[in-house]
Amino acid sequence: DVVMTQTPVSLSVSLGGQVSISCRSSQSLVHNNGNTYLSWYLQKPGQSPQLLIYKVSNRFSGISDRFSGSGSGTDFTLKISRVEPDDLGVYYCGQGTQYPWTFGGGTKLELK
């Protein structure tokens, strides 16, 4: 199975600040078709996960441009700029390149 490792496990940020979350995979996430199926999700407290980013850098419908994804191969980053209170929660990366699909362990974003 592809192991997804997220760092850090938790992160403290001031409102208006910027943060980066790293996600590394144990194998390349480049699919045979040339696409890289790496997604980012946010799970707010008491809620189900919501899709933020798909295929490394594509924002899902309605997602603010304060969220940006980048990376390639096995190394990926989610950046959040001008952090707002509604951004707090646990962020997960997930891969859809190889079965079984797997997720990172999560990064909890908290207020400083």
Added chain:
Amino acid sequence: QVQLEESGPGLMQPSETLSLTCTVSGFSLTSNGVGWVRQPLGKGLVWMGTIWAGGSTNYNSAVQSRLSISRDTSKSQVFLKMNSLQPEDTGTYYCARQRGDGFDYWGQGVMVTVSS
């Protein structure tokens, strides 16, 4: 709008068979797949399996021998059945609409506890 809602029993005994239903609206099961994701309490996400728009399925090898996902397109429902339940199967079960390589809309989840 797209909505998914899970339903099923909250408490199960070890060795029993879990049956969950995901009722969808705002899209057709013949146009989009639906996946199931489990989240143990306080822990991360685990993909369990997916039924695709054409009716084919893919399962996580960790649970494949115990898991079955099916659907009734006329009722817009997807079903999860998992046998030989153990306490480690405890968690929140989500159904989510497949967007190919991930999940774009999620249900609110149903908590399942496996305990004697």
